[in-house]
Every structure is written in C-alpha cells, then in structure tokens.
Amino acid sequence: MAMKSEFFLKMPGFRCDQTFDCGQAFRWRQQGGVWHCVASGKILLVREVSGGAEVTVFHDSSESRETIELFLNNYFDMGTDYESLMAELASKDRYMAEAVKYGSGIRLLRQDPFETLISFIISANNNIPRIKKIIENLCRKYGAEISLAGNISGPDFPEGSFYAFPEPGALASISEAELSDVTHAGYRCAYIINSASQFISRHGDISVPEQYMGVGPKVASCISLFTGTDMKSFPVDVWVRRVIGELYLGENNSKKAVAEFGEKYFGNLAGYAQQYLFYWRRNEE
DNA sequence: GCCCAGGCCAAGC
DNA sequence: GCTTGGCATGGG
Numbered sequence: 439m440a441m442k443s444e445f446f447l448k449m450p451g452f453r454c455d456q457t458f459d460c461g462q463a464f465r466w467r468q469q470g471g472v473w474h475c476v477a478s479g480k481i482l483l484v485r486e487v488s489g490g491a492e493v494t495v496f497h498d499s500s501e502s503r504e505t506i507e508l509f510l511n512n513y514f515d516m517g518t519d520y521e522s523l524m525a526e527l528a529s530k531d532r533y534m535a536e537a538v539k540y541g542s543g544i545r546l547l548r549q550d551p552f553e554t555l556i557s558f559i560i561s562a563n564n565n566i567p568r569i570k571k572i573i574e575n576l577c578r579k580y581g582a583e584i585s586l587a588g589n590i591s592g593p594d595f596p597e598g599s600f601y602a603f604p605e606p607g608a609l610a611s612i613s614e615a616e617l618s619d620v621t622h623a624g625y626r627c628a629y630i631i632n633s634a635s636q637f638i639s640r641h642g643d644i645s646v647p648e649q650y651m652g653v654g655p656k657v658a659s660c661i662s663l664f665t666g667t668d669m670k671s672f673p674v675d676v677w678v679r680r681v682i683g684e685l686y687l688g689e690n691n692s693k694k695a696v697a698e699f700g701e702k703y704f705g706n707l708a709g710y711a712q713q714y715l716f717y718w719r720r721n722e723e
Numbered sequence: 724g725c726c727c728a729g730g731c732c733a734a735g736c
Numbered sequence: 737g738c739t740t741g742g743c744a745t746g747g748g
Contacts, residue, residue, distance in 0.1 A: 567728095568745070
C-alpha cells in the first residue's frame with residue numbers, strides 16, 4: 439500500500455518522554471529528536487516544540503483527511519481538557535499536587551483494542567523492556583510491513599522497517615511452539631493465541647476484558663483504561679499499591695483495598711490519577 | 724544461585 | 737469466597 443504524509447497536529451502541553459515511556463504503550467521509540475511508532479497501521483512521528491509537541495502522520499493514501507483527523511484526535515485524547523483535569527486532581531491533596539506537577543505532560547493514549555489486549559496479556563508478570571521486545575518480535579514476524587512509497591525521508595525520519603501490529607487472524611492460527619520460538623513470550627503464548635481467536639469470534643468486543651484468557655483484574659483494567667473504554671479504571675500493580683499504601687492507606691494496602699480506594703477517592707478521574715501516581719512513584723529517586 | 728517484573732490460573736481450603 | 741504455588745523468560 440502506498441503511504442503519503444499528510445496530516446499534522448499540534449498538542450499543547452504534551453511531553454513525549456512522559457507519555458510514551460510511562461508503561462501505557464510499548465511501541466514508541468526515540469530516534470534523534472523524534473519519537474515514532476506504528477499505530478493502527480499508520481506511522482506517527484512526534485517531536486517536541488516549545489509549549490508542547492507536533493505530530494506528523496504517514497498514512498495510506500486511501501484514508502481521507504477527516505478519517506486521519508478523527509483518528510489522531512481520538513488516539514491522543516485531544517477531547518480531554520488536561521488543564522482543568524490536572525487542577526482538579528492537584529486540589530485533592532498535596533501528594534496529588536506533586537504527582538500531577540511531576541507528570542504534567544502525560545496524555546493518556548486511546549489505543550487499538552486488539553493491540554492493547556495482546557500487549558497487556560504479555561505484560562503480566564513481566565518487565566517493560568522485555569514486554570517491548572516481545573511485542574517487537576511479534577510485529578516483525580506476524581505484522582504487515584508498511585512500505586513507504588517513493589522517497590519519504592529526511593534528517594528527522596527514523597531509519598528501519600515499520601510493521602503494523604498483527605491482525606487477530608494472524609495470531610489465532612499459529613502454534614504455541616512457533617509463537618514461543620519467535621517471541622519468547624513463554625507461558626503467555628497460549629493466552630495470546632486463545633485470546634486472538636476469541637477476539638475474532640466476539641467481533642472485537644472488549645467491553646468485558648476478563649472474558650479473555652490471560653486477562654485478570656489488573657490487565658483488564660489496563661485494557662479498559664488504555665483503549666479509552668473506561669477512564670475510571672484504576673489498575674493496581676506493585677507501584678500503585680506501594681504509593682497508595684505509603685500515602686493514604688498505611689498497612690491496609692491489599693490490592694482490593696487499594697483498588698476500592700482509588701475508584702472512590704478519584705471518581706471519574708481515577709484512571710488519570712493512577713497514571714500520574716504510577717509515573718511519579720516509579721520514576722522518583 | 725537469588726529476586727523481580729504493570730499477574731493469571733488452577734487447585735486447595 | 738480467599739490463599740497458595742507454579743509458571744517462561746531475561747535482567748540485575
């Protein structure tokens with residue numbers, strides 16, 4: 439398919455390192471002054487400018503400008519007023535004020551359902567650098583290579599090949615042994631294959647993520663949050679549990695207690711609050 | 724060799 | 737309903 443460069447979007451207040459390297463997405467890479475990734479089959483380039491960042495998209499010529507504009511505004515959560523959201527969270531207490539200040543350039547990405555489902559199945563009992571490697575292996579082997587027509591290049595254009603995230607059908611039909619050899623995803627391979635198959639038979643419905651194999655409470659809540667399905671989701675991992683225990687709950691920091699606290703205390707901003715807290719606690723010191 | 728990583732599943736109470 | 741052990745893999 440022929441790709442062309444078209445759409446361009448400005449994002450005030452946006453910071454690349456905070457948004458792309460905070461554990462919500464695994465395919466963004468920095469090369470020179472530009473961050474890039476493939477999302478929904480399109481190559482996205484983002485560079486920081488004074489006061490925010492700018493996006494350039496390389497997309498299929500058959501996609502209209504309106505389609506691309508809608509996609510980008512959704513993906514980068516442009517419909518959310520982060521100024522007022524951050525002010526509301528910061529007014530809750532001094533901890534949140536600090537967390538919001540620390541991660542003030544974070545934006546929650548509304549990502550593709552299938553990619554998010556599979557990526558967070560892989561994330562279970564795993565660390566972020568290795569999650570990225572496994573996903574990269576997966577895309578190189580089973581994703582469609584995106585060929586850039588002509589001579590799109592320049593000093594800032596990233597080098598290398600670009601692959602879309604695999605289609606569900608490409609993962610549903612392979613053997614566990616092959617997937618394990620290719621990705622080194624270990625025991626998660628069975629979950630990936632089974633969930634890809636289920637994703638097809640459920641017509642892409644992820645409204646109840648726990649129906650999928652390999653998806654428990656934590657992964658389910660990541661899927662709901664990082665696809666933009668439910669911004670009240672409050673994923674509880676070791677870092678969130680730690681920080682909520684330290685600042686709010688003391689010894690009463692069971693996963694269940696932390697989850698209930700987060701949802702109640704932060705209400706409809708719980709997902710955003712969780713991401714500021716996660717980024718802050720995981721990166722400080 | 725140990726412990727840990729954006730945990731889940733199945734088995735046993 | 738809640739608690740426990742096992743689990744593939746690689747980095748520190």
